[in-house]
Amino acid sequence: MRKTYKYRLAPNKTVENKLHWVLARCRELYNAGLSERKDAYRMVGKSITYYDQQNVLPEIKAKIREEYQDIAAHVLQDVLKRLDKAFQRFFDRCAKGQKPGYPRFQGRNRYNSFTYPDGAGWKLDQQTRPPDKKGMVRVNLKLTKIGTVKLHLHRDMIGKVKTLTIKREGEHWYACFSCEVDKPEALPSSYEDVGIDLGVTHFAALSNGEFLENPRHYRRAENKLKKLQESLSRKKRGSHRRAKAVKRVAKAHRKVRNQRADFAHKASRKLVNRYQVIVLEDLTMANLVKQPKPKQDEETGQYLPNGAAAKAGLNKSIADAGWSQFVGMCTYKAAWAGRTLVQVDPKYTSQICPNCGNVRKKTLEERWHSCTCGCELDRDTASAKVILGIGRKQLSVGTRPTRATA
Ligand SMILES: [Zn+2]
Incomplete structure (x- = not known):
């Protein structure tokens, strides 16, 4: 069974910029892959597979987009896998006669994570830092070609880590470790x-x-959110104040x-x-x-x-x-x-x-x-x-x- 552990990351400015950069490159690759599939189908009626796209990755890295060499290879492959899954879901929906919904191009605010599909490209250093004042274990997460980022291990991870996803939510970053764990013992039977x-x-x-x-959280917070939204819409595009308002809205949503x-x-x-x-x-x-x-x-x-x-x-x-x-x-x-x-x-x-x-x-x-x-x-x-x-x-x-x- 799989269980996911999510930890907040505390990247410094350099690492954070790098995370944004990797995310942006992944999004580009996703959109490029999508457009390639779309064009191939429209122009010659040919379906492009995940393997077709994965096989040209090395060539792209060598000749066309050298900056992709600065991103872990498996992370890039995972981007293409995601795209492939989006298409699989699309075909499934078509086959079932549901409203299909073609895979979408991903905007800056929609594409918010990248995944290490295995143990390559990252490492956890458990012992490097002593527990902090509250007794929380501080750990270094080393991401190859990105840098080292601190995280608070507020709960222990159980099981073997299978994948690591780095995720952006508003201005926060998280590491999500998906672990393979044994099924726990069932609770004693209840008769209710x-x-x-x-x-x-x-x-x-x-x-x-x-x-x-x-709990009606949303209703209560809705007015606040609405006010923040209105305030945001009054701010001039590209202004410093607008950037701040965007953050406030994201925070209210979060x-x-x-x-x-x-x-x-x-x-x-x-x-x-x-x-x-x-x-x-x-x-x-x-x-x-x-x-x-x-x-x-x-x-x-x-x-x-x-x-x-x-x-x-x-x-x-x-x-x-x-x-x-x-x-x-x-x-x-x-x-x-x-x-x-x-x-x-x-x-x-x-x-x-x-x-x-x-x-x-x-x-x-x-x-x-x-x-x-x-x-x-x-x-x-x-x-x-x-x-x-x-x-x-x-x-x-x-x-x-x-x-x-x-
Ligand atoms: Zn009756």
Whole structure:
């Protein structure tokens, strides 16, 4: 199993400039590779493969772009691999009949990391520096042809490092070590199961009547962010003040992102520790998050309004809640802990009575489930109970310990 450890880097100015430089060269190579593939296909109908591109790298380095010799060879190969993966995903989507989305050219703000795909080109010096005042181990990370950069090992890395990715987030730099680790021992079995309804009023409703409240970080920070954005738009392009405003905006974004991830980590950890079976909605089936399909004018091929803007408000609050991040965290934490996670089709779950199975359509405003059978519940709690019921049905008998056999 893979586990990623992320550490903040503290590069000095020289090293930081070099990191920016390498990143910019990688982005150029990515875009050049993309344009080569695009042109070859358009002009001669030929598909260029990863190996075609990798094989000309030495020639490019020797004759055309000598500065590429200053970048670790495997890092450059990884850039082309990334491009190849983008194309593989594109072809997969085409094959599945989904909306394809051709691989995109990467702008300065989109392309923000480069990867050492193996142990070549970098080295960690564990013993070179004594722990600091807080007892944190300070380590030197040596990047060939870039320089040495300090990092705080705030938690130990376990397992064998397979890849190292250097990543830029705003003005911060991080080292992400992806490690191959043994699967840990499963948690002791629990006899509690839970169904979870993800919502907007509450972040989630549990089938036992509890709620996970939405931290609403984004909403609260949104006004601040908006003000910062406005302030940014008033600044003159290329000015010193504008550069500062850009940093402030990036910082506000980063804060929201970190808070959201923190919430998702804690909430998913609690659930996985407590429950043996966790049943969630399958978000890929939830049509709420889906974007309306692009509409094209048949004659001119131009894009027409498709109602995407109208849905943006709702989509935003969904993205806000960070559901997919949360589901992702539940999934991998459950796998590590030996828990069972089931995802079910969320269709009709808000309309079925968990007690008698009666189906009655509710409007979005109706917050209470009240059935002729006498079942009285919060609307979301009722959905969570239905979700749990469907999940239990989906699980075949005998896949988990029961009270009787344990
Ligand atoms: Zn009922």
